[in-house]
Amino acid sequence: MLVVMHATATSADIERVCTAISDMGYQPLPMPGAQRTTVGLVGNDRRVDGSHIEALPGVAEIIYVSSPFKQVSREWRSDNTLVTIAPGVTFGGTDVPVIAGPCSVESEKQILEAARMVRDAGAVALRGGAFKPRSSPYSFQGLGKEGLALLRRAKEETGLAIVTEAMDDEGAQLVAEYADCIQIGARNMQNYSLLKTVGKMRTPVMLKRGMAATVQELLLSAEYILSEGNDQVILCERGVRTWDPSSRNMFDLNAIPAVQKLSHLPIIADPSHGTGVRDRVPPMARAAIAAGADGLLIEVHPDPNRALSDGAQSLFPQQFSDLMRELGSIAGAIGRRISALPAR
Amino acid sequence: MLVVMHATATSADIERVCTAISDMGYQPLPMPGAQRTTVGLVGNDRRVDGSHIEALPGVAEIIYVSSPFKQVSREWRSDNTLVTIAPGVTFGGTDVPVIAGPCSVESEKQILEAARMVRDAGAVALRGGAFKPRSSPYSFQGLGKEGLALLRRAKEETGLAIVTEAMDDEGAQLVAEYADCIQIGARNMQNYSLLKTVGKMRTPVMLKRGMAATVQELLLSAEYILSEGNDQVILCERGVRTWDPSSRNMFDLNAIPAVQKLSHLPIIADPSHGTGVRDRVPPMARAAIAAGADGLLIEVHPDPNRALSDGAQSLFPQQFSDLMRELGSIAGAIGRRISALPAR
Amino acid sequence: MLVVMHATATSADIERVCTAISDMGYQPLPMPGAQRTTVGLVGNDRRVDGSHIEALPGVAEIIYVSSPFKQVSREWRSDNTLVTIAPGVTFGGTDVPVIAGPCSVESEKQILEAARMVRDAGAVALRGGAFKPRSSPYSFQGLGKEGLALLRRAKEETGLAIVTEAMDDEGAQLVAEYADCIQIGARNMQNYSLLKTVGKMRTPVMLKRGMAATVQELLLSAEYILSEGNDQVILCERGVRTWDPSSRNMFDLNAIPAVQKLSHLPIIADPSHGTGVRDRVPPMARAAIAAGADGLLIEVHPDPNRALSDGAQSLFPQQFSDLMRELGSIAGAIGRRISALPAR
Amino acid sequence: MLVVMHATATSADIERVCTAISDMGYQPLPMPGAQRTTVGLVGNDRRVDGSHIEALPGVAEIIYVSSPFKQVSREWRSDNTLVTIAPGVTFGGTDVPVIAGPCSVESEKQILEAARMVRDAGAVALRGGAFKPRSSPYSFQGLGKEGLALLRRAKEETGLAIVTEAMDDEGAQLVAEYADCIQIGARNMQNYSLLKTVGKMRTPVMLKRGMAATVQELLLSAEYILSEGNDQVILCERGVRTWDPSSRNMFDLNAIPAVQKLSHLPIIADPSHGTGVRDRVPPMARAAIAAGADGLLIEVHPDPNRALSDGAQSLFPQQFSDLMRELGSIAGAIGRRISALPAR
Numbered sequence A, B, C, D: 001m002l003v004v005m006h007a008t009a010t011s012a013d014i015e016r017v018c019t020a021i022s023d024m025g026y027q028p029l030p031m032p033g034a035q036r037t038t039v040g041l042v043g044n045d046r047r048v049d050g051s052h053i054e055a056l057p058g059v060a061e062i063i064y065v066s067s068p069f070k071q072v073s074r075e076w077r078s079d080n081t082l083v084t085i086a087p088g089v090t091f092g093g094t095d096v097p098v099i100a101g102p103c104s105v106e107s108e109k110q111i112l113e114a115a116r117m118v119r120d121a122g123a124v125a126l127r128g129g130a131f132k133p134r135s136s137p138y139s140f141q142g143l144g145k146e147g148l149a150l151l152r153r154a155k156e157e158t159g160l161a162i163v164t165e166a167m168d169d170e171g172a173q174l175v176a177e178y179a180d181c182i183q184i185g186a187r188n189m190q191n192y193s194l195l196k197t198v199g200k201m202r203t204p205v206m207l208k209r210g211m212a213a214t215v216q217e218l219l220l221s222a223e224y225i226l227s228e229g230n231d232q233v234i235l236c237e238r239g240v241r242t243w244d245p246s247s248r249n250m251f252d253l254n255a256i257p258a259v260q261k262l263s264h265l266p267i268i269a270d271p272s273h274g275t276g277v278r279d280r281v282p283p284m285a286r287a288a289i290a291a292g293a294d295g296l297l298i299e300v301h302p303d304p305n306r307a308l309s310d311g312a313q314s315l316f317p318q319q320f321s322d323l324m325r326e327l328g329s330i331a332g333a334i335g336r337r338i339s340a341l342p343a344r
Helices: A011-023 A108-121 A145-158 A169-178 A192-199 A215-227 A255-262 A271-275 A278-290 A317-333 B011-023 B108-121 B145-158 B169-178 B192-200 B215-227 B255-262 B271-275 B278-291 B317-333 C011-023 C108-121 C145-158 C169-178 C192-199 C215-227 C255-262 C271-275 C278-291 C317-333 D011-023 D108-121 D145-158 D169-178 D192-199 D215-227 D255-262 D271-275 D278-290 D317-333
Strands: A002-005 A027-032 A037-042 A059-063 A083-086 A089-091 A098-101 A125-127 A161-165 A181-184 A205-208 A233-237 A267-269 A296-299 B002-005 B027-032 B037-042 B059-063 B083-086 B089-091 B098-101 B125-127 B161-165 B181-184 B205-208 B233-237 B267-269 B296-299 C002-005 C027-032 C037-042 C059-063 C083-086 C089-091 C098-101 C125-127 C161-165 C181-184 C205-208 C233-237 C267-269 C296-299 D002-005 D027-032 D037-042 D059-063 D083-086 D089-091 D098-101 D125-127 D161-165 D181-184 D205-208 D233-237 D267-269 D296-299
Touching: A002 A011, A011 A027, A011 A037, A027 C027, A037 C037, A083 A161, A098 A108, A098 A317, A108 A125, A108 A145, A108 A317, A125 A145, A145 A161, A145 A169, A161 A169, A169 A181, A169 A192, A181 A192, A192 A215, A205 A215, A215 A233, A215 A255, A233 A255, A255 A267, A255 D278, A267 A296, A271 A278, A271 A296, A278 A296, A278 A317, A278 D255, A278 D278, A296 A317, A317 D317, B002 B011, B011 B027, B011 B037, B027 D027, B037 D037, B083 B161, B098 B108, B098 B317, B108 B125, B108 B145, B108 B317, B125 B145, B145 B161, B145 B169, B161 B169, B169 B181, B169 B192, B181 B192, B192 B215, B205 B215, B215 B233, B215 B255, B233 B255, B255 B267, B255 B278, B255 C278, B267 B278, B267 B296, B271 B278, B271 B296, B278 B296, B278 B317, B278 C255, B278 C278, B296 B317, B317 C317, C002 C011, C011 C027, C011 C037, C083 C161, C098 C108, C098 C317, C108 C125, C108 C145, C108 C317, C125 C145, C145 C161, C145 C169, C161 C169, C169 C181, C169 C192, C181 C192, C192 C215, C205 C215, C215 C233, C215 C255, C233 C255, C255 C267, C255 C278, C267 C278, C267 C296, C271 C278, C271 C296, C278 C296, C278 C317, C296 C317, D002 D011, D011 D027, D011 D037, D083 D161, D098 D108, D098 D317, D108 D125, D108 D145, D108 D317, D125 D145, D145 D161, D145 D169, D161 D169, D169 D181, D169 D192, D181 D192, D192 D215, D205 D215, D215 D233, D215 D255, D233 D255, D255 D267, D267 D296, D271 D278, D271 D296, D278 D296, D278 D317, D296 D317
Parallel strands: A098 A125, A098 A296, A125 A161, A161 A181, A181 A205, A205 A233, A233 A267, B098 B125, B098 B296, B125 B161, B161 B181, B181 B205, B205 B233, B233 B267, C098 C125, C098 C296, C125 C161, C161 C181, C181 C205, C205 C233, C233 C267, D098 D125, D098 D296, D125 D161, D161 D181, D181 D205, D205 D233, D233 D267
Antiparallel strands: A002 A037, A002 A059, A027 A037, A083 A089, B002 B037, B002 B059, B027 B037, B083 B089, C002 C037, C002 C059, C027 C037, C083 C089, D002 D037, D002 D059, D027 D037, D083 D089
16 A cells, blocks of 8 residues: 655655554555655555545545455466366366357257257357346246256256356355356346355356456455355456447457456356347457457357347357357467367 | 338338237337338337347347336326335435435444434434445455444434445345335345345335446336335435546436436435545535435544545545535525424 | 566566666665565656556556646646636636537527527526537538627627637637637547647637546646646536436536646536436536536527527526526525626 | 327327428328327438427437438448558458557667568558657657658568558648558547548548547548548547556457448457557457457557557567467458568
């Protein structure tokens, strides 16, 4: 922490800041400049709450010099964390798993068809919502526990790992029972009660970035999970709020290398929500792989025209298998490989 | 809903769209233009999910013409809803209640001192967090149930109504037992499980706008609460995400008249979070009243320099009582009045 | 400037940073911490370009501790600058001038009617565009020099000061000839050639904040004008880009106290562009005065339904005179007064 | 244009809207719904200014159904426009030209070294600013005409095409004399006087997206250039304003497919400004190619640690040649090719 004084601060003002820092149990280090003085705080470089110092006379601003997170930081652990949600489905290594499937589980027929199709095209995990967070209370809210049972059937038949969302504590317990990875959605990225709940569990968690969350806030939310003991966390960029009506969201691929520099956790990308428009999913999926994403989450539907939710951003089956071929080439161009399911 | 066709759409394309609308149970109305055709959907003007139509050949875009919310809408109920959280503390009428107090309940001494001070300056309700949503798991998280008990003592002594935050189902039950109004914080604005829980309760709810929530999303979240049966909802503008580092948040006072036009629910403003800087709280509190806010939520601390959270944006006691006098004048200038506690 | 080193930086890394600072002609001051070292730069606290230091091994980040602007800063001049554009029309003092009029000058009849009407309601200056920056090349672009001549006629008849926009060098010379204050629009806030041109002139300048400009960028653009010798600059908040479709812009009233703290220049507010909707202009105009704005810029049209531009955000004459009365009350409540024209 | 009436609108209200549309010379088409009526405007689908209709009693909102631009639209011209700035340097076809070089021209030695180095690594055009738009008037502003002469020398020696920025009319004439393509920077994207000036010239123009410009605004600014007769326009995504301090800008790759769908003009990407950090330039350059960008603009400096501007985002020579090899592989993976200079 650094305390920048005003050009007009008196030596009594500076003294007062030094005393306040000493009172906090740290050592103050004043640095006089030609026009103003800066006071450093030595003996600590984790985050300190300096808000009461900010309010002292003569103080211009407080600057925090160290990162507020700890266990998620690459300074804490330099090697990539590998998150394995099922045999052969590992995030954070050279291989890049693709998770695909419909927005929601709608029926047995639909989810089984979707599962076969995405497996045949090369995906290693199936997505599909049983609990759906919808902006309106009048929209389709998912099949609930019945949807989870259908996902398990799809897994039994196809061998795909299952990734699905939980919206509350009870849901998290159910999802952990039926699926391989618990998804925490963008709207719940700062639902700290839920983060603590999944932190106490041993099932891997996929944490999606909030609608307007900074990279630092995303990492701090992951810190909540790790601080409870669960380090199997996959982060997910899914597009953020934009003022440009030409896109549903702004797909922030800068976040991929940004997170990879700051943290050892894997980060994947969701080009379906990141664009909101079917036609842009293939170019942005390719871009995400080229940017170094550790995995992809893609919406595909056996019949998008009849989807109960997100139809307009779901790929047609044929589009998805064409895309998978392109993704293989792009991954190869940067020395990676799209993950394949182990033989059963 | 309106379906705008491409200039190059064929009559078969238009036919297909009309059939799809008929299949949905509505009546299509094609409107040929000089260069392109638009197809309207008649017989309904609540929100319809047209995403599968968006994907049909020849379709340029879908335009939704009616609002997606219902019970919160002024079209649904034209008179203002009055929300009374305690005798004499009513939001939505001519009188404007001020809720004030520290960010967190820290100790008996601190909260009682704060309560007496804000009551003496003219506030009618006390704020103070017992459960604190903090970005970092290592920050002070609040006193929990003990904090609630301290708030009740402050109420007994001063007669102030109590407003405090709940972060999960269990917390909501506790808050309802001890307080007069349950606050749902910005980070939980789209925590639909929690919204449904408080929707089933009969305690008034104050719903804060999310970090990057649109006015429409705020109203849809309120709709979740009303749709479960609880219509005692107060909305709160508290600043939204900004790209300008000169402010912690951008305080969106446009939202006050915007909400008042669309909805019958009262909307208050929180200039403390809306600015993040003590010096800007008084001008922005005045601005909020001048803009027509139905109440204010202000952070005041007996000793901000020693606050455990949000010290830099908390007013000093003297600043707060000066501000209350100014607010009285501003309210008077637009024909309103700052609420006063009834004689006990 | 402060250079924060990585936790893993070696002493050779730190040495290298110190040498680089010495090479730049300043004195390095290393501050060892428990986990990392920070290196300060002493003997200067104006902005230094440290980008090549950022790239040295072991460097985590660079932090700049001093403001990049100079002549516009309140540290440079502590008293408010008063900008007088015509006798009795002064910005930056206790009195608050209101500038009003149509978006564009459309005809002699229209501008004279508008001028009489806003003067009768209490405005002291007339706005009206002769050169219009329109997003589309096919929209009405203004009457040009003929419009300026009509504005001069309106001034002769009513005594109102004239404020109108210039979009290029040639236009600036013309505006200076005909008007009392040259407006630089939001789209040209960083058109540095134009800023230098008006900086060399002696006519007062009103500089509008760009669509997504930070407060610091606004002040740096003003610095361009002052650095050429013209210190008669009025800043203007006019709403910034928003992701919320419920408003045309987000009206950032926080910028009023923020600018007043950092700079001695007056800052006014434009609630017409700040909201984009007629119904919200009165509440937001009141809010701006309550927040401490040093003036207002309001669109009023004798017949908004027939306006060639911005009709939907222009007030009706009656609305404007009602609003002026309310503004007088609000100004009075905070010890200020709406400016009045001197007797002719 | 569509006029949506309130649920409570009377038939007189609807009549009045129909009359207003007739008065404008178009044919009104009322569409009654179960709860409200919508009135369409037939016989035109270019943009109409409906703001005075918006203000009529009973009107809820106006919806514009057709795009406001014309000559830049793919509806106007379905084939890609090819922009050739020099022999073998064509944007908009299968081959993807890379423009590279330093932020500013600093000296003869620096620019010649840079030119040789980027040509040897495979670039086909040289960038380098002679006129620099800097936020602060006290930053290095470029060598001006002398810088242009140095760029011409670099071209003579290496055969590279030259792309450099102009900030005003006079600068545009000079740049056209010395260079192959005039760059209009982000800050001048809505400097309509300058757009008209380059629209009257015959030199190709590269138009960078403004700091917070929507895709539609970018296309409308291009329309200004085309409407004056110059259709040799290359668009450029260079990152937009973000609220996330982890990046200098948010690099909006969604804009690539979005522009390509709406317009026939080529669009390139600038990952140097799009990220602001050297380490992120390679992954984001790869991502841009994978997303379908028609070219790249990359900052490279012979010695970034001594650059006068943008040092922290400039690549080292070795990084750039490594990157060019990777870009070749990525382009190949999607059936494109990085452009090569023709033999001299």
